[in-house]
Amino acid sequence: MKELKNQLYINGEWRPASDGGTFQVLDPATEKVITNVASGTVDDAMLCLKAAEDAFPLWASKSPRERGEILRKAFELITEKLDIISNLITLENGKGASDAIGEARYAAEFFRWYAEEAVRSEGHLGMAPSTGARVLVHQKPAGISVLVTPWNYPAAMGARKIGPALAAGCPVIIKPASETPLTMLALMPILEKAGVPPGVVNVLPSRSSGSVVGAILRDRRTKVVSFTGSTEVGRQILHAAADNVIKPAMELGGNAPFIVCEDANLEAAADGLMVAKMRNLGEACTAANRIYVHENVELEFVERFIKKMAKLKMGNGSDASIDVGPLVNAETRDKVDYFVRDAVSKGAKINLGGKKPEGKGFFYPPTVLTNVPDSADCLSDEIFGPVAAIQTFNSEMEIIERANNTEYGLVAYVYTTDLKRGMNISENLEFGMIGLNRGLVSDPAAPFGGVKQSGLGREGSKEGMLEFQETQYISTEW
Ligand code: NAP
Numbered sequence: 001m002k003e004l005k006n007q008l009y010i011n012g013e014w015r016p017a018s019d020g021g022t023f024q025v026l027d028p029a030t031e032k033v034i035t036n037v038a039s040g041t042v043d044d045a046m047l048c049l050k051a052a053e054d055a056f057p058l059w060a061s062k063s064p065r066e067r068g069e070i071l072r073k074a075f076e077l078i079t080e081k082l083d084i085i086s087n088l089i090t091l092e093n094g095k096g097a098s099d100a101i102g103e104a105r106y107a108a109e110f111f112r113w114y115a116e117e118a119v120r121s122e123g124h125l126g127m128a129p130s131t132g133a134r135v136l137v138h139q140k141p142a143g144i145s146v147l148v149t150p151w152n153y154p155a156a157m158g159a160r161k162i163g164p165a166l167a168a169g170c171p172v173i174i175k176p177a178s179e180t181p182l183t184m185l186a187l188m189p190i191l192e193k194a195g196v197p198p199g200v201v202n203v204l205p206s207r208s209s210g211s212v213v214g215a216i217l218r219d220r221r222t223k224v225v226s227f228t229g230s231t232e233v234g235r236q237i238l239h240a241a242a243d244n245v246i247k248p249a250m251e252l253g254g255n256a257p258f259i260v261c262e263d264a265n266l267e268a269a270a271d272g273l274m275v276a277k278m279r280n281l282g283e284a285c286t287a288a289n290r291i292y293v294h295e296n297v298e299l300e301f302v303e304r305f306i307k308k309m310a311k312l313k314m315g316n317g318s319d320a321s322i323d324v325g326p327l328v329n330a331e332t333r334d335k336v337d338y339f340v341r342d343a344v345s346k347g348a349k350i351n352l353g354g355k356k357p358e359g360k361g362f363f364y365p366p367t368v369l370t371n372v373p374d375s376a377d378c379l380s381d382e383i384f385g386p387v388a389a390i391q392t393f394n395s396e397m398e399i400i401e402r403a404n405n406t407e408y409g410l411v412a413y414v415y416t417t418d419l420k421r422g423m424n425i426s427e428n429l430e431f432g433m434i435g436l437n438r439g440l441v442s443d444p445a446a447p448f449g450g451v452k453q454s455g456l457g458r459e460g461s462k463e464g465m466l467e468f469q470e471t472q473y474i475s476t477e478w
């Protein structure tokens with residue numbers, strides 16, 4: 001593939017790792033090596049910081065309109081290359097073509113949205129009530145930002161950070177996930193063509209993520225760390241950021257409840273669950289993890305849902321007719337398999353799927369479990385795979401309490417035709433985002449993020465840009 005880039009991208013140049021080290025990136029459908037990618041070192045991290053430091057004044061002094069136009073151009077160029085980017089996403093992550101194209105579009109949208117937000121950064125002017133001094137408030141770029149991203153959305157998780165950082169005037173260093181660094185690297189020639197100057201965006205793949213990111217966080221030039229990944233690693237990064245008082249934005253794990261009330265439109269709810277569970281094969285922090293169906297409608301709902309799940313075709317995601325590609329790696333697949341065996345050993349019933357296939361590729365079939373007991377591990381941990389674990393409930397009060405009974409608070413889904421009930425449940429759920437009669441909440445125009453152990457801060461919308469800005473207030477009188 002002509003677009004395959006496998007080196008570090010620092011100051012607008014491609015280079016090997018300072019110690020010559022590389023790591024393998026696999027195609028999860030075949031388990032074959034796609035390429036070896038340069039593995040950045042602490043020395044390379046220092047080169048990134050130097051490049052970002054040098055690029056910062058020029059980038060920050062560009063007019064918001066200029067930055068906006070460059071982001072707009074990036075949106076257009078990515079949209080032109082949607083096929084190439086989505087093929088690369090499938091190749092390194094495994095997800096099927098429609099998921100991959102969906103992701104590439106979603107990633108492009110963050111460039112469009114932040115092209116528009118770049119020119120809408122507002123401040124305010126007021127008068128101090130007791131002194132009459134003027135209070136003048138504006139936003140400044142926070143400075144060098146390090147962006148650490150996961151493998152489940154190789155393009156979109158980075159784009160959701162690069163867009164607002166660049167709009168705000170910040171240079172960035174991106175550490176993509178080692179399973180999937182190729183898509184982010186492939187975006188660099190596109191950003192270059194769009195007019196992003198050297199040093200404003202640097203990409204540092206590395207197998208030594210802890211030491212490389214740690215070194216960047218110990219450096220006084222670093223001002224923001226934006227992380228998407230597991231809660232466990234997020235906590236480590238927060239500890240490291242604390243020593244230097246670096247501004248953190250954390251998008252961490254989830255354990256989303258999906259609630260189907262007795263009065264729900266069951267067909268719409270089953271369609272919604274197909275999206276909330278199966279988008280990205282369930283490898284999403286937003287994936288429906290605990291499915292609660294009112295006991296009076298469980299049979300009918302499960303029947304409708306199984307019909308839809310049974311239609312999905314599993315295979316190599318590079319074939320456009322495939323719905324379900326492989327999971328990203330053996331570890332993720334084996335964990336999904338463990339969750340199913342654990343639930344079954346505790347009394348759950350397999351209605352569909354539930355068997356790890358033989359042969360090459362990290363495949364796992366769409367699976368539906370009912371009668372899942374509270375003790376099943378898949379209810380307290382993220383499944384991160386195509387397994388729907390269904391339980392029942394019988395009262396509104398009860399379901400709010402059960403849904404909230406988790407350390408996570410990213411997203412919850414509620415299906416009901418009674419708006420009053422829907423709003424009551426939604427407002428009482430301790431989650432950053434609610435899909436009310438919707439199986440998908442992600443949108444560049446909406447603030448994405450969680451409460452409790454699911455994170456700090458928001459991405460997308462106006463809020464996303466504030467993560468890369470510092471408020472300055474000037475007190476004056478005239
Ligand atoms: P992960 O292990 O936390 O890794 C995420 C990123 O952090 C990768 O780039 C990884 O690099 C890097 N990393 C690992 N250890 C590090 C350390 N000690 N210091 C600095 N960086 C480190 O997560 P994952 O396994 O890639 O992704 C799955 C998790 O992400 C799930 O828990 C999921 O819920 C969460 N997630 C959350 C959101 C959200 O928006 N809330 C979105 C997507 C995923 P290496 O690849 O080199 O290890």
Ligand code: MG
Nearest residue numbers: 151177229230
């Ligand atoms: Mg990992």
